[in-house]
Amino acid sequence: MSDSPVIEARAARPGFDRPVLGPLTLAVPGGARWALTGPNGSGKSLLLKCLTGQARVHGGRLTTAPGTRISLLAQDHPRPYPWPLSGHDWFRAMGTRVPEHPRIRALLRRRLDQLSGGQWQLLRLASVLAPVEAADRDTGRPHLVLLDEPANHLDAEVRADAVELITALPASATLVMTSHDDELLGTLGVERHPLQDYLDAHD
Amino acid sequence: MTDLLLTPFVAGFLITLVLALAGSGLFLRGSVWQALALGQWAAAGGVLASVLHWPVLPVALALGAGVMALLQRVRDAERLPLALFLGGLAAVTLLAANFSQASLAAAAWAEGQLYFAGPNELIAVVVAGVASAVLWPWLRRVWLHAQLAPDVSAAPAPPAIARWLEIAWLVAVIVLGSMVLGMPAALATLLLPAWGAAFLARGLTGALLWTQSLAIAGFLVAWTISLPLDQPFAPVLVVVFLLLALLARAGAVLRRAP
Numbered sequence: 001m002s003d004s005p006v007i008e009a010r011a012a013r014p015g016f017d018r019p020v021l022g023p024l025t026l027a028v029p030g031g032a033r034w035a036l037t038g039p040n041g042s043g044k045s046l047l048l049k050c051l052t053g054q055a056r057v058h059g060g061r062l063t064t065a066p067g068t069r070i071s072l073l074a075q076d077h078p079r080p081y082p083w084p085l086s087g088h089d090w091f092r093a094m095g096t097r098v099p100e101h102p103r104i105r106a107l108l109r110r111r112l113d114q115l116s117g118g119q120w121q122l123l124r125l126a127s128v129l130a131p132v133e134a135a136d137r138d139t140g141r142p143h144l145v146l147l148d149e150p151a152n153h154l155d156a157e158v159r160a161d162a163v164e165l166i167t168a169l170p171a172s173a174t175l176v177m178t179s180h181d182d183e184l185l186g187t188l189g190v191e192r193h194p195l196q197d198y199l200d201a202h203d
Numbered sequence: 204m205t206d207l208l209l210t211p212f213v214a215g216f217l218i219t220l221v222l223a224l225a226g227s228g229l230f231l232r233g234s235v236w237q238a239l240a241l242g243q244w245a246a247a248g249g250v251l252a253s254v255l256h257w258p259v260l261p262v263a264l265a266l267g268a269g270v271m272a273l274l275q276r277v278r279d280a281e282r283l284p285l286a287l288f289l290g291g292l293a294a295v296t297l298l299a300a301n302f303s304q305a306s307l308a309a310a311a312w313a314e315g316q317l318y319f320a321g322p323n324e325l326i327a328v329v330v331a332g333v334a335s336a337v338l339w340p341w342l343r344r345v346w347l348h349a350q351l352a353p354d355v356s357a358a359p360a361p362p363a364i365a366r367w368l369e370i371a372w373l374v375a376v377i378v379l380g381s382m383v384l385g386m387p388a389a390l391a392t393l394l395l396p397a398w399g400a401a402f403l404a405r406g407l408t409g410a411l412l413w414t415q416s417l418a419i420a421g422f423l424v425a426w427t428i429s430l431p432l433d434q435p436f437a438p439v440l441v442v443v444f445l446l447l448a449l450l451a452r453a454g455a456v457l458r459r460a461p
Contacts, residue, residue, distance in 0.1 A: 052355045074353035080233065082455075085350060086406030093347035095358025111405060124354060132358040143357060 006030045006068060006142050006174045007051065009198070011060035014043065014050040019058035021046055026198040030065065030142055033190040034176045042195050044178040045075055048146045067141040071096075073128040075148040079120065083113040087123055096130035103161045118155035122162055125150055129165050145169060147177035151184045163187050208430075211320040214383055215436075216422055217328045219392055221335050222380040223418035224342075225373055226397035227411055231346045236284035237274050238377055238393045243291030244270040245378040246312040246386045250298045253308035260327070260382065267378045271370055315385020315437030324383050331379055338372055341365040347407070388437035392418060395444035399451030417447050 005027035013019035021043035028034055036044045049055035050062055052072045064070065071094075087108035091098050098108065104126045107119055115123065129145060147166070154162050166188055169175055179185055185192060229235050248266035252259045270287055277283050295312070298305040335342075344361045380389035400413030425440040 054353070054355075069357035070355060071357035072353075072355035074355075077354055082401035084401040084404040084407065084410035089347065089407045090350075092407075093350050094354075094356040096356065109405065127356075128354065132356070145357075146355075 004030060004065065006032070006065045006144050007063075007176065009060070009062045012050075012057050012062040013059040014046050014055055014062065015058050016055050021199070023060055023200060024062075024195075024198055025060075026193075028174060028176060030174055031171055032174050032176075033188070034174075035185050035188075035190040035192050036176065036178050036195050037180075037185075037192050038195040040180075044195055045148050047195070048072060048148050048176070048178065051144070051146060064144060065142050068144050069132065069141055070144045070146065071128045072146040073125055073148060073150055075152060077120070077124060079113050081113050083111070085112045086110060087112065087115075090123060091127055091130070094127040094130075095133050096127050097133060099126055099130055099165070101126065101161065101165065103158065116155070117153040118158040121150070121153040122158040122165075125162055126165055129169055131170075143170075143173040145173055145175050147175070147179075149178055149180070151179055151181040159184075208318070210322065210325050211317050212426065214320040214325045214328045215317045215426070216419075217325075217332050218380050218383045219418050219422040220415060221328070221331050221376050222384075222389055222392040223396045223414050224335055224411070225376045225380075226393040226395075226418075227400070227414045228342060228346050228369070228373070229393060230397040230401060231407075232349050233280065235394055236281050236288075237271070238390060240270055240274065240284040240287035240291065241267050241374065241377045242381045242386045242390050242393075243288045243295070245381045246309070247291045247294040247298070248378075249312050249382060250295050250305050250308045253304045254298060254302045260378070263378045263382060264375065267374045268371075271374050275370065312381065312386050313437075314435050315383075315388050315440075317384055317388075317436045320383055327379055328383065331376055334372060335376070338368055342369055342372070343407075345369045384440070385437035388440045391441040391444045392421075395448040396421065399448035402451050402455035413451075417444075417451065421447050 007026070007028040009024045009026050011023035011025055013022035014024065015021065024047070036047065038044055046055055050057055051064065052070055085093075087110055090112060091108070098104065104123065107115060107123050112120065112123075125147070128147070131143070150162060150166070151159075163184070166175070175190065177190065229238055245263040245267045248263035249259045251266070252262035255262075273287070274284060295309050299309040300306075341361065345365050348361050377389065377393065380392065384392065396414045396417035397410070399417050400410050403413045404410035421440060421444045425436060425443045428434070428443070429436045429439040
């Protein structure tokens with residue numbers, strides 16, 4: 001694990017139109033495997049959205065290490081119908097490499113709107129965890145993977161595959177996830193960090 | 204086919220292909236309402252140009268671009284485009300009610316004037332076709348990237364210039380298509396082949412090919428029917444596209460039935 005933080009928050013006040021969380025102070029080291037825990041509505045998803053620019057920081061500072069590539073698995077991704085895209089198209093859209101995982105390979109030729117909820121979640125998870133196609137050109141850039149409730153919609157059929165994919169994440173990549181699924185967190189062996197512990201901290 | 208009809212046929216055929224491609228993009232982006240507003244204000248621009256005795260295409264393009272700029276600034280996928288469409292419809296109706304030349308122009312935009320397309324229209328359509336081919340790699344990238352939200356990819360997003368070029372291309376194609384085919388026919392070409400194809404295809408490439416196939420089939424059938432029966436081309440094209448899209452929908456349902 002690297003000493004230099006990939007995520008650094010100093011008295012940050014995340015929110016949308018107005019601040020709804022904070023002040024928040026924390027530092028996530030490079031290569032960490034963190035699970036942010038806390039009750040629903042405590043601001044875990046909001047923090048992840050702030051890191052991807054989908055929400056704002058109204059005060060203080062929230063930064064990532066220079067050049068960091070960020071990928072996010074959102075809590076939910078509703079599918080329109082009809083949606084004439086295949087698994088191959090999804091990986092092309094994400095710009096990431098298709099893993100050699102047989103269950104993922106089996107989904108590539110299927111239409112996204114005809115996958116089960118678990119298969120769709122697994123495909124999205126795999127594409128978020130996979131390295132980008134152009135990664136060879138700029139190795140050394142930190143990769144920050146954000147997973148917001150990845151166990152959502154995972155049925156028994158694909159749960160083991162999801163665990164396998166997450167644990168196969170390269171050690172150089174940093175993982176920050178949210179989950180209420182204690183069993184999943186235990187299986188993954190990630191560090192649990194209650195978000196509450198980082199609120200109202202010193203500037 | 205007489206030489207007189209060769210230019211309209213080629214112009215109509217090419218603009219149908221380009222409009223269908225634009226329709227694929229609008230379908231993937233979920234922005235079909237924008238086409239309605241844009242097409243109506245292109246028609247309003249054409250009618251206004253007839254009143255002012257100005258060239259039609261620049262005025263229609265200017266109004267279409269203005270509407271698109273407004274649609275890009277306000278994040279409202281349905282109500283604003285619908286309100287703008289109604290505003291454009293009111294503008295055309297008022298102009299037609301008060302100026303005789305506007306009345307003729309409004310009828311031309313509603314019915315289409317493909318049979319009267321000349322070399323100028325053909326050149327404009329060929330330019331649009333070439334521009335579409337040149338822009339294709341960027342259009343595809345922008346449309347694919349638009350599918351990701353709310354997920355975020357670690358790969359870089361398409362550059363802002365690609366998005367702006369896509370918008371400019373869409374405006375030009377919809378305005379030109381409305382001018383050549385008439386607004387209802389242009390909108391039908393934008394919306395219906397892509398919708399029908401979405402039920403039949405197994406992926407993006409298939410959707411694009413099915414869209415083009417349905418568009419070509421619809422154009423050829425409408426051309427073949429409307430000429431000998433002495434019918435206006437635009438409404439026949441709309442009816443044919445509707446039937447093809449419904450057939451595609453029914454085919455998909457039958458294919459999925461146990």
